[in-house]
Amino acid sequence: MSPIIEALNLSFRYAGEERWAIKSINLKIYPGELVLITGPSGCGKTTLCRCFNGLIPHFYEGELEGILIVDGLSIVENKTCKLAQRVGMVFQNLENQLIMLSVEDEIAFGLENLNLPRDTIKERINEVLSILGIEHLRYKSPYELSGGEQQKVAIAACLAMKPKILVLDEPTAHLDPLSSKVLFDILSSIRKRLNLTIILVEHRLDMVASIVDKVIVMDKGQIILQGGPREVFTTPIIKAIGIGIPKLILLYEDLLLNNLKLDFPPLNINEAELLLRKLLSR
Amino acid sequence: MVSKLIYPAITFEDVWFSYSDLEPVLKGVNLCINDGEVVAILGENGAGKTTFIKHLNGLLKPTQGNVYIYGENTRSISVAKLSRKVGVVFQNPDHQLFAETVEDEVSFALRNFNYPEHIISLRVEKILKMLDLWEYRKTSPFSLSGGERKRVAIASVLSYDPPIVVMDEPTVGQDYAQKQKLSEIIRLLQIQGKTIIVVTHDIEFVCENFPKTIILSRGNIIAYDFTRNILTNFELLLKANLLPPQIPYLASRFNSIVSKNVLYVWEMRNELLRVMRK
Amino acid sequence: MSLNIIQGFKFNRKNTVLHSFDPRAKLVYIVSVLILSLIFSELCPMLIIFVSTILLIIVAKAVNEWLKSIKGSFIIVLMIFMLNYFLLPAENALSLSISLALRFLTIISAFSIFFMTTYPENFALALIKLKVPYDHALAFTMALRFIPTLAKEAQTIIDAQRSRGLELESGNFIIRIKRFTPVFIPLFINSFRRASQIAEAMESRAFGYSNKRSYLHELSFTTYDTLFTLLCIILTSLGLCIKFYLGYSETLVLARPWP
Numbered sequence: 001m002s003p004i005i006e007a008l009n010l011s012f013r014y015a016g017e018e019r020w021a022i023k024s025i026n027l028k029i030y031p032g033e034l035v036l037i038t039g040p041s042g043c044g045k046t047t048l049c050r051c052f053n054g055l056i057p058h059f060y061e062g063e064l065e066g067i068l069i070v071d072g073l074s075i076v077e078n079k080t081c082k083l084a085q086r087v088g089m090v091f092q093n094l095e096n097q098l099i100m101l102s103v104e105d106e107i108a109f110g111l112e113n114l115n116l117p118r119d120t121i122k123e124r125i126n127e128v129l130s131i132l133g134i135e136h137l138r139y140k141s142p143y144e145l146s147g148g149e150q151q152k153v154a155i156a157a158c159l160a161m162k163p164k165i166l167v168l169d170e171p172t173a174h175l176d177p178l179s180s181k182v183l184f185d186i187l188s189s190i191r192k193r194l195n196l197t198i199i200l201v202e203h204r205l206d207m208v209a210s211i212v213d214k215v216i217v218m219d220k221g222q223i224i225l226q227g228g229p230r231e232v233f234t235t236p237i238i239k240a241i242g243i244g245i246p247k248l249i250l251l252y253e254d255l256l257l258n259n260l261k262l263d264f265p266p267l268n269i270n271e272a273e274l275l276l277r278k279l280l281s282r
Numbered sequence: 283m284v285s286k287l288i289y290p291a292i293t294f295e296d297v298w299f300s301y302s303d304l305e306p307v308l309k310g311v312n313l314c315i316n317d318g319e320v321v322a323i324l325g326e327n328g329a330g331k332t333t334f335i336k337h338l339n340g341l342l343k344p345t346q347g348n349v350y351i352y353g354e355n356t357r358s359i360s361v362a363k364l365s366r367k368v369g370v371v372f373q374n375p376d377h378q379l380f381a382e383t384v385e386d387e388v389s390f391a392l393r394n395f396n397y398p399e400h401i402i403s404l405r406v407e408k409i410l411k412m413l414d415l416w417e418y419r420k421t422s423p424f425s426l427s428g429g430e431r432k433r434v435a436i437a438s439v440l441s442y443d444p445p446i447v448v449m450d451e452p453t454v455g456q457d458y459a460q461k462q463k464l465s466e467i468i469r470l471l472q473i474q475g476k477t478i479i480v481v482t483h484d485i486e487f488v489c490e491n492f493p494k495t496i497i498l499s500r501g502n503i504i505a506y507d508f509t510r511n512i513l514t515n516f517e518l519l520l521k522a523n524l525l526p527p528q529i530p531y532l533a534s535r536f537n538s539i540v541s542k543n544v545l546y547v548w549e550m551r552n553e554l555l556r557v558m559r560k
Numbered sequence: 561m562s563l564n565i566i567q568g569f570k571f572n573r574k575n576t577v578l579h580s581f582d583p584r585a586k587l588v589y590i591v592s593v594l595i596l597s598l599i600f601s602e603l604c605p606m607l608i609i610f611v612s613t614i615l616l617i618i619v620a621k622a623v624n625e626w627l628k629s630i631k632g633s634f635i636i637v638l639m640i641f642m643l644n645y646f647l648l649p650a651e652n653a654l655s656l657s658i659s660l661a662l663r664f665l666t667i668i669s670a671f672s673i674f675f676m677t678t679y680p681e682n683f684a685l686a687l688i689k690l691k692v693p694y695d696h697a698l699a700f701t702m703a704l705r706f707i708p709t710l711a712k713e714a715q716t717i718i719d720a721q722r723s724r725g726l727e728l729e730s731g732n733f734i735i736r737i738k739r740f741t742p743v744f745i746p747l748f749i750n751s752f753r754r755a756s757q758i759a760e761a762m763e764s765r766a767f768g769y770s771n772k773r774s775y776l777h778e779l780s781f782t783t784y785d786t787l788f789t790l791l792c793i794i795l796t797s798l799g800l801c802i803k804f805y806l807g808y809s810e811t812l813v814l815a816r817p818w819p
Contacts, residue, residue: 041428041457053764084766092455096754097761101571101680101705108776110765115772122776139573143708147327157765173455176327176483177525203457206486206528242459247486247528247547254551260558269528273535280539280557341719362725370723376753377713378720380745390742394725424749438724 003028004165004197005052009066012047012056021047023221025066029214031164034191034198036208036229039218040242045201048218049169052199053087054080071164084110088158092170094150098142103134103153106142110161128156131190148179152186159190165197172204184208206246209233210268217241230265248272255279289353291317291446291477292338297347299333306345307333309501315479317352317445320472322488322509323481325498326523331481334498335450338479339368351446366395369444373451375435379423384415387423388438395442409441413467429460436467446477453484465491485527489513489545497522514543568622568629568668569675577784578620578677583686585785585792586674592792593670596799597663602808605799606659606666613669622676629672630665637661680704685779694773702758710751717746 010025022044029035037045050056054075057064068075071086091097100106104125111121129135132152142150151171158166168187172180188211191198202208215232217225219241225232232238233249251272252265262279266272294313300306307330315321325331336342337349340356349356351367372378381387385406392402410416413433418426423434432452440447453461461484468491471478482488488495488509495512497505499522505512512518514530526534533544533553540553573579578586597609617626630637644657684697721742722728728739802808 040459041455055760055763059760059763079768080763081766081769084764084769087764089761089764091757091761093757095709096757099702099705099758099762101701105681105776109762109767112773112775113766113769115770115774118774118776118778121774125776142705143712161766170455176523177485178326178523181525242457242462244458244461244486248532250547251529251532251550254547255554258551258555260554269532269535272532276532276536276554280554336719339723341722360727361722362727365723365725370720372716372720372723374716376750377717377746378724378742380742380749390726391724394727442725 001030004031005029005068005070005199007051007066007068010048010051010068011063011065012051013063014047015061015063017062020221021062022051022218025223027216027223027226029197029199031197032191032195033213034188034200034211035214035216036205036212037199037201037216037218038203038205038243039224043218044221045218046169047221049089049167049199049201051075052165052167053089054078054083055089081113084163085114085161086163087165087167088155088161088163090151090154090158090166090168090171092173094147094154094174095142097154098150098157101141102139103129103137103142103145103156104139106153107157107160110157114161124160124162128160131159131193132156132186146179147175148182151175151179151183155186159194163196165199167199169201170203171200172202177204177207180204181207184211187211203244205233205244206248209246209249210271217243229267234265289350290314291319291352292479293348293350293353294337295348295350297337297344297349299337299342299345307501308337308344310347311501311503313496313503313506315477317477318475319494320468320478320492321480321494321496321506322492323479323496323498324483324485324488324512324522324524325481329498329522330501331498332450335370335448335479335481338364338446338448339370340364341370362394365391365444366442367444368446368448369439369442371436371439371447371449371452373454375423375428375431378435378438379431382422383420384410384423384426384434384437385419387434388415388441391438391442397442405441405443409437412470413437413440414463428455429457429463432456432460433463433467440471444476446479447471448478449480451482452480453482453487461487485513485525489527497524499523510543510545513545566629567625567632568672570625571679572622572625572676573679574621574677576620576677578616578673579679580782580784581677581788582779582781582785583674583678583683584689584779584781585789586678587686588789589792590670590674592796593666595796597666599799599803600808601656601659601663603655603659603662605808606662610662610666610669613666613673616673617669620673620677622673625676626669626672629668633668637665640664679777682777682779685775685777689779706754710747713750714743714747717743717750 007025007027011020011023013020025048037048039045047056050060051068052070057076058079070083073083098106100109107125107128108121111124129138132155134152134156137145137149145153172183175183184207187198190196200208209229212229214226215229216223217232217238224241225235225238233245238245248266252262255262260279262275266275292315294311297308297311298306299308323331333342337344340359340361343357351364356364379387381390388406388409389402392405410419413436415433415437418430423431426434452464456464468478492509495509496503497512497518504522505518513527516526516534519526529547529550530545533540533550539557544550544553593609593613597606600606617623641657641661644660645653648656650656680701684701687697688694726739726742
């Protein structure tokens, strides 16, 4: 299978800045993967996300080097408005991405931009409202919604454009833990149903560890580690980067230091319970 | 000073509050926080946490009931005067930073409170050094990183040395290293004997820094107890729509053999070792 | 109080004849009310126009909201009445000042009807139909969309600065304006940031994809709209005739039953 996103030596420097925001990024993301990008503030996560739908270099000016191909299109030659049908983007700020006066119009906005016929627009609105289970919000204004609802609407508005890739840049930064969990559950259910490739930037590793296929850890504009979550979270140098390693992984390592080896690093409670029971019965 | 010894730091007496004719946000809150306590407030979005905080320095007055700070009713003192006792750090530093330099930003409150210049410069120096911001004193707050801006906002409140420090969601948008720094700041304030109240969603942050926790749910305080008792009481957490932290949750799966109030990784490990030795 | 005034101008999603009217028909109505209430200053025609707007508000099922906003603007109405009553030298000062106060009430009520029954998005569409460029119409809807957000942000900033000892209430006008600097600066900076984030979000949803765009909503000028518009035009013409051709007092004579 060929990658749906491929970066070759991708670097970007914002206009007027000396430092490269991202430097020599090489990565391959395959169709259907759920990829977590994490790292300390200022590590270049957001900059990388902006590249995926061409906001860099078309909206943000600066110096771009290297190649990034998204679903067969080069981001240099294709503007964001063209890439929008392939890459949906959900932002951290809840309110500023919702610009219309009702949820229905919000979802319609992108479709109207694409000049789709009215019947198709209506069909798609009904479809995404039911996928996200937010039919009851149809006529509400964005500012009447809770944070979790706002983020669902933002996702719905992206999905209506039938993208193959969904990029979410710290979507839960302003949500409480329960709403965040609901959001992550939605992501892991829609990815299979809609055959989506999802790129998720997150700090709450505890909650997402068990739903992601691949973890990319960035620091100072570069990719430091990438691989499966069990492998990445247990790599020793990850401690030096300063990201919140899931507590279950810490328990795994702590037990290891005490000569108790679980079969593999657990990513969720059920796994951990199973492994510990096995250990105890030994 | 006398009043500080006699009265608790914060007292809520059957406090109700509603914005215009909407449903009340606070519904009969009763609470007493003693001087020197370090307390976290947990609650889902919309539970009334921000409204609660705004009652502490009189930005909001109760629709019904009373709030006392060191025995003084917030109805009878101005916000400016109350703010000298209750320093509130708002969630988003971008909602308050405005000055040309970090130094000016941090001395803003001191000037409002009419401190003499030589004291202002002493205070500013002390606080900037304490929060690792001294090297930025001449820089514009807008050119700093998110974590540094957050610390400037905190410094601008700590500068006038209020005995009660309140923070609204200090960990939002902060990464792991910045959270560690926040923990350090809270510890420093604790040593100085300040009463600290922090509203947060970050249950792990609460685990690590706060001896006591309040749970606010639908406008009411449904628990005020030691953090360990609260975070290992899943029934209570569920009632407030909160998720239990992972380690106690895992421990609960082994409740027949593992002690009930396990909170930290090392405690879980010790429990497992104890069970296996048997 | 200020919030109550807004109540009567906020769109209410209800199912009434007025809600189903085309915004353009309702625009014609507003213009009619404006013309009629400005050309007459006599009490009797003013009352007729006023009662007709009240009837429409009842039809629109918006009496409560309207009452709230009227309550909010009560002081202005009272001021108009008092000023005229005490300052006008005319003989009929009482009836004249009542009708001037009514004129104000009628005009704001007409606008209130328009905004309470017209979904802003449809108003934007009507503007587009009236050859206003799409970008301008969009700016209008977005302005409405972000007013509550901005108001909330301004309040948060004021709270944050007051918590640092900023006093906004005391001092004379110049001093007060100066004291608002720590409020204005963060508000401006955040608005710039917001504008950029909004633009980013819009581009990410294919804004600018093509010169043509489609619309979810559809405006249809139905028979009812035509009838309503015609009625407005006829009544306005009648009013104009009476005022400028027949003369108001002569019409009263004509209207009197023959002995």
